[in-house]
Amino acid sequence: MAEFSIKEKITEDMKVAMRAKEKQRLGVIRLIQAAIKQREVDERISLDDTQVIVVLDKMLKQRRDSIEQYEKAKRQDLxxxxxxxxxxxxxxxPQPLTETELANLITHAIQATGATTVKDLGKVMGILKVQVQGRAEMKQVSDQIKQRLNQ
Known part of the structure; x- marks a missing residue:
């Protein structure tokens, strides 16, 4: 059987969730589909897996930010x-990067850009962004690069 694209997998999972009457999961899958569709309509394109990962990454970041706010407001339900x-x-x-894989990617990116100070962070992030998209939190990557460049 051929490998599904992420969009096809999401559609399949939506059907499964509907049949299984998993309301909460179905709601999340519909949110994902809506976000993908919104970007496709806005940009008049059909997203490939790489672009879908960018959308999913953005959704994760929004939810992490929301959790921070809800914890401050003591809203455990949210x-x-x-x-x-x-x-x-x-x-x-995709499968998240291990600490070692991430450290190796950072090392190669720093060497490739010749970065020596935190001022070079943008160059290093530019190379890494494509490689780690959806596989590591960008804030975590940025913090690790800063730590390396400050040594």
Whole structure:
């Protein structure tokens, strides 16, 4: 059987969730589809897997930010909902990078750009963004690069 694209997998999972009457999961899948569709309509394109990963990454970041706000407001019910959505969204992303893989990518990017100070962060991030998209949190990557360049 041929490998499904991420969009096809999302559609299949939506059908499964509908049949299984998994309302909460179905709601999240529909949010994902709406975000993808919105970008396709706005840009008049059909998204490929790489672009879908960018959309999913953005959704994850929004949910992490929301969790922070909800925790400050002591709204555990909303924190739980956002955490559930994060888990569903993550199922469509590629396997996360290990610490070692990420460290190696950062090392190669720093060497490739000749970065020596934190002022060079943008150059390093430019190379890494494509390689780690959907596989690592960009804030975490940025923090690790800063740490390396400050040594």
């Amino acid at each position: 924190v739980d909902q956002e955490a559930f959505e994060i888990q569903v969204i993550k199922t469509y992303l």
